[in-house]
Amino acid sequence: MAVVSVVSSTIHFALFHRPLQISTVCPCSSSVSCRWRKTASRKQSLYSRGKDSELMVRRAVGEGGESGSSADVVYRGVYGPWTVDSDDIREVILYRSGLVTAATSFLIAASPSFLPESSTISHVIKQNHDLLYAIGTGGLGLSLVLIHIYVTPIKRFLQALWAAGVIGSLATYVNSALPLNESLPSYVFYLPLSIWLVGPLFASLTGLVFKEGLCYGKLEAGVLTFVIPMLLLGHLSGLMGDGVEHNLLALWMVLFAVFAARKFTQPIKDDIGDKSVFMFNALPEDEKRTRIQKLEQEQQ
Template identity: 65%
Template sequence: MASTLLCATATILTHPARLSSRPIHGAPLHSKLSLSRSSSLKCKAVGDGSQTSLDPAVNQGIYGPWTVETSDVREVILYRAGLVTAGASFVAAASSAFLPDNNWASDIIKQNLDLLYAIGGGGLGLSLILIHIYVTQIKRTLQALWALGAVGSLLTYIRLAQPAGDGLVQYVIENPTALWFVGPLFAALTGLVFKEGLCYGKLEAGLLTFIIPTVLLGHLTGLMDDGVKLTLLGSWMALFVIFAGRKFSQPIKDDIGDKSVFMFNSLPEDEKKTLIEKLEQQKLSQNL
């Protein structure tokens, strides 16, 4: 379902007229599009004076030119920091599966598994708040899955793990059926890496899209051999490190997307129609 919606997004972006009556994004915006007297499209900054342009380079979007502002950079850095936090926490927690039982490092990690889980989940939540996705319904679905998984994790810890004298992570390891309660959080993570792989063609993100649910389903059903499970878990750890690290090699504007689409969405419906009509007229003029 997510694949269908994201592919539909790509189609929408190449056909501006289809966006006239559907929501695209719910994030706060600091700019709007307007038509000048010469019928050209310009971006106008609105809000307080802190939203200054950081990069003088003008990027041409579907609905007009736009620039990278300081607020955009701040959001992208926090988005990437959330991914690094989630990745580092997961790798630290999962490493306990590969360390000897009577090892000081393993003991420290096992004593703090729930803390690492909470920190990693928080980092993922931050990234899902700041992620730029054109179709609002997809973004809200990922956020809802994260919230459902967070609530499920808390209830599992209070109602099941604590009475059994275990931590949350240890309880889920020993009781695979508990994955039904915490699983939505990992489904949100899978959706995020799928989006990254689809948008940027990243191999590690594409592989994670399959490895994450495979490991979880293997643990849930009990059909996966422990050796295979550890191999896939190690692959998950390595790919997550590569995925999070490579985010910082991307230009900031890549994670912003086409800002003109978000600015278009902030316009009232009548202005959207006017803008689309103007764009269609300009397209016809260029074709003649």
């Protein structure tokens, strides 16, 4: 479970202690080219920290001068203009829906901790713990597939953590929880050492909320970055009392609910980022060099 405690620092190091390279080879040997690439890297870094570095141009529709729809808004990115299309909107909605699914499943699954033991609702929820765990895991996985992160290795790292957590969860359930007729969450609760196997799943969630807190300055996401590993590591070590664990779980539930709900208050373009960067990364190497040369000429 040590991976949960280091995932935030790993992402922070990757974002702030290494330059954001769009191409592994500097296309030109001139100092002008390299200076331009450093400027582009700084711009992207600023955007990833939530600073809006785009120039937005609204096109008038008709003679009335009213602003157009989202498709009529052009954003000036590092590598050229871009617009929000229907595919972008669909991806962002699915990304946010995945987060809502994960948060809702977690809230329902954790609620018996705050309900009377003899409650019918509590009993029904406990009977469906594994289903809720699977639904929440699927929602988180969907969001990690659709999340927009400029540094691809970070995205792949979070996805790898999720996959490792899924494998560990399945192994724990099939080999340990199921033979004892226990749900996976209950088994992990009563046998803290099993957190080592399911922990990477929550480490991927920690990385996601860290990214959200870093990019958009969301307080609830920033606090979640610490609450999640604190609760899991505290339960794993046995050094945290039941009362403290109970309070941290309640805080996790509240913050996760606020975080998921507030995602739908953001403009669609926020979760897209600078689309020109992703468009540039998708180009073949020769087209990348051509694009950079063209941008250099425009700046002269």
